Amino acid sequence: MSKATKTIHAAMAAHVSSALDALQAAGTLPEGIERGNVTVEPTRDPAHGDLATNAAMVLAKPAKTNPRALAESLAEELRKVDAIDSVEIAGPGFINLRLSDNAWRDELRAIAALGETYGRSTVGEGTRVNVEYVSANPTGPMHMGHCRGAVVGDALAGLLEFAGHDVTREYYVNDAGSQVDTLARSAHLRYREAHGQDIGDIPEGYYPGEYLKPVGEAARERFGDTYLEATESEWLPVFRGFAVERMIELIKADLALLGIEHDLFASEAELQAAGKPEAAEAWLREHDLVYDGELEAPKGKTLDDWEPVELPLFRATRFGDDQDRPIRKSDGSWTYFGADLAYHFQKAENADALIDIWGADHSGTVKRIKAAVAALTEGSGRNVPFDVKLVQMVQLLRDGEPVKMSKRSGQFVTLADVVREVGKDVVRFTMLTRKPDAQMEFDFAKVVEASKDNPVFYVQYAHARIASTLRKATAAGVAPSADGLDRLGEEELALVKVAAQFPRIVESAAAAREPHRIAFYLQDLAAAFHAFWNLGNDRPEMRILVEDDAEITSARLFLAERIGQVVRNGLAILGVEAVDEL
Template sequence: MTDGPINLHADFARVIDAALEALVAGGTLPAGLNRGAVTCEPPRDPAHGDLSTNAAMVLAKPAGTNPRALAALLVAELEKEPRVVSAEIAGPGFINLRLTDDAWRGELALIASAGADYGRSTMGGGKVVNIEYVSANPTGPMHMGHCRGAVVGDALADLLAYSGHKVIKEYYVNDAGAQVDVLARSAHIRYCEALGHDVGAIPEGLYPGDYLVPVGQVLAAEFGDKYVDAPEADWLLLFRARAVAAMMDMIRTDLATLGIRHDLFSSEAELQASGKVDAAEAFLRAHDLIYDGVLEAPKGKTIEDWEAVELPLFRSTKFGDDQDRPIKKSNGAWTYFGADLAYHFQKAQNADALVDIWGADHAGTVKRIKAAVAALTSADGAAPKPFEVKLVQMVQLLRDGEPVKMSKRSGNFVTLSDVVDEVGKDVVRFTMLTRKPDAQMDFDFAKVVEASKDNPVFYVQYAHARICRNIAKGAAEGFAPSAENLELLGEEELALVKLAAQFPRMVEAAAVAREPHRIAFYLNDLASGFHSYYNLGNDRPEKRFIVAHDSALTAARLFLAAQIGQVVKNGLAVLGVEAAQEL
């Protein structure tokens, strides 16, 4: 639950808890029952009431009674609460509550007093969550294949911080694999080109993008022709380090266009050089979680084309994986899994929970890395640290329904910065959260900027812009928002308050589920409610926000509009999106 200003849903969760305590004190309910599954939330059908609780449903069995009997006792306690108009038993034992209008008017005033903090929670209790996201290979600029995971990870980090967690935003720099050697060779080509050598077409297998031209020019200015004809061994490590550093500068700049800034960049090369991978192996061997063995032949392989080799194997089957996994190759080099295992061991030293945001193409490695984290964090008898992997599907880029051509600068993909330059940071960020991350997504340049209710980005932003416009219009006509006459707000206006009041519980639910897209979905519902009410004024002038002949009603409705706008703004801020003042 939240601390500080108590929102209505959280407050009524306490009311329900107090009612249960009264039953315990009266001897009709056993003490010590686990109430962790008790909920207080809006019923699915608003016609059934304002709030619903499953308390009798989940506590009846451990209490040795039936749900409806317990519900009847609980209803009698809940009806003592002054803000409860009625408490009714529904179905097998749910309890639906109807609240006074003043309860909702009080929530509207709470939104105004809390302002930017309305919805902020301390439920995280300051626990440290490490979120690793993007982690693209440092071989070129960010492209739209990285965009969705970047936005999901960043929005999740902001959501968890907003809900009371301490968050570490981490980027894992994969600078120890073969791809960075390819990068170094590609940079060498551009280095020679900068010195006036005719390099012809970029050889197949190297990176062809123009983004390496400036890297080659810098190397040429610094080293002259020293490495033009030198053996690769003389320049490979040097060029690799310089090229990776240049690419990471470019990546940081690209991410900044989306408002993304990581707290920590961890190098795979430094991890291996520091001996931490060896240390992780030693730790696991000491706990009999690594042994030397031979893998089964891969399916479809015959004895003639497969050789049995003894390798150090991690007992991942002990933690739910399909087979034990090698941490080293036959040449003694670390496997990707071996390095990742040590990297997660490093992350777990400084966090209470870990979250990785991966592309869906990495789904096959989820089991093994989950097994590794469980082993590493529980080997000494502790409970395994919570670890989740969120898989993100690719985004298909379209323009008026047709696939978008590749970027000339990158060579073979569309750059993130080009997309942000065209449609804007806020459009990109919000769009990436309009579907669940594991669902396929089309990003059509024409549709994401379309001024239409079918475009959720525009729809939510237009709600906030409409509110700003009405408040400004009211000011021009001598009206200002005021909480003095909120009793003038009727059923249709209070329906908007009920929607807005769901924001704090939505924040907590989204944080628990690690699903920031829930906030985007909620904002769309809130915007829909606002637009529906606003449109009533088209045919019913008395329903407009500004009623010229009634200053008290106008002030109350402008106050309502301002608080709906505040909730929209708060929700957008959680997603890293600025609320539009005008459209």
């Protein structure tokens, strides 16, 4: 990025760094001192200034000096910077900076120069991050139980890319378990039905949903009557593969409605066929991380109703788990943990970091999988950080009343139905208006309400207002211009200061793996814009379009256009479109 388009927070961080360099050159600071904890952030109270740095506080101890004295030396260097109007030392050594008005006007020019790339960062340094999300069993269409994790995962992937990471979006297909056999039997039943046979009531334990009727029809077209009279051992493996294939097509179509497309669909069946679990077990045994032993009896069980069995156990307790975990069952087949362990080992081969998005009901398995990944990656000479983000379920409401669903009858609210009713953007933004691990309600009436209490509407309305204003200006023959930016005063620059936080919000959200921070920020930016807009209701001279003052009108249009750009950039990270009309 050129000097002319360096964002203001990056520029001030660079000035602080240069000032510290000067102190090192003067001998005030020792050479080679670690600066990783030095921050330059907005002040909590605007009355104290625009930005604050903790540099003197965190460097004083390793420099073996007094933080207040170091702050005085650092403040002296920072006062030499043209863009800084004042430098004040607070408390034991915090430094508050008040920037010049022209510095904020320059930030507007930077937003204009950078456009769609404003806020983009290279902090990720090309780190390869595998984000696995959704990964619902391939036994039916996406329902709203899958929606929140899907949106959080996809938004996180978008955020990490925006912050300079190399992201792989992955879906793990659990196609090796007993539920896939049940799916195959259910699909074969519908295949018989498609041939005109009376199948009667759907047997207990089968998947009863109507969504399998098209699968039965497709199977009739593909196989004819070949498997009508065949034995189960003949048709089961065929229908297992066929049904999973159709379910993945259905899942992809559902996710596409949300604007979600994965880079990779990894198959558990293929993983096992390739011998990956055996390879992982062999490696773990070689490094004394798997041994043959007996599990302790579950709490409440006695020797009369518990028969100890020798199983291969992973030494999970070495990595912080509360007990060692079996990787195989007594019949020799893989436990879910054993297969999952091998799957994560496979992912780690092509990634520098792993992130899984799981439902909160899987919280009990987090510790053991983290232990397994730590063992397999650190032990093989590669430290691959692994993070699990837990997502709470969403309660569906209509006008405040819970939406009734029944898994037994196969009646549930599909993701496709919800997207078609309220729209992709409403669903995506709403899912990010609370932290993922917090409970959430999704009321069909409220999420489409045209009210400032509806964050989706409030943010999109800000962009639509800006677009409408620009259209009116064009019709009146007035264009945005930076020529009169010196006319922008305190009220306008307060709005610029909110917009200018976007680049650092991107970096902090990416570091924390929390895309909802972008949604929260956009709500703050929209609120700031609406507040500025409302000034004109009581003070006509503060309107964006001032009839008898073309210069201030052009400058405020330039400001509004830049705010709209930041809104678009933020919404793009979240996979939400910025509308021009509501």
